[in-house]
Amino acid sequence: MAARKKWSELSTVSRTVLIVAGCGQILLQVAALRDISHRTPAQVNGSKRGWVAASFINFAGPIAWFVRGRKD
DSSP: OOOOOOGGGSOHHHHHHHHHHHHHHHHHHHHHHHHHHTSOGGGBSSOHHHHHHHTTSTTHHHHHIIIIIBOO
């Protein structure tokens, strides 16, 4: 089992990748939450509350919303 590294021990590339991934996750979730809030219940597959909760599951929740949650 590999030992965990502290932030200061990570390379510049590793830090950059983590920051970009984190920003991407936040932007994706904000976009999903905004889209959910602007749709009527008739435009949603399932419960809006359920999709809001699912949007907090890392990258998978917001992606699932855009793929399966919306009725277009």
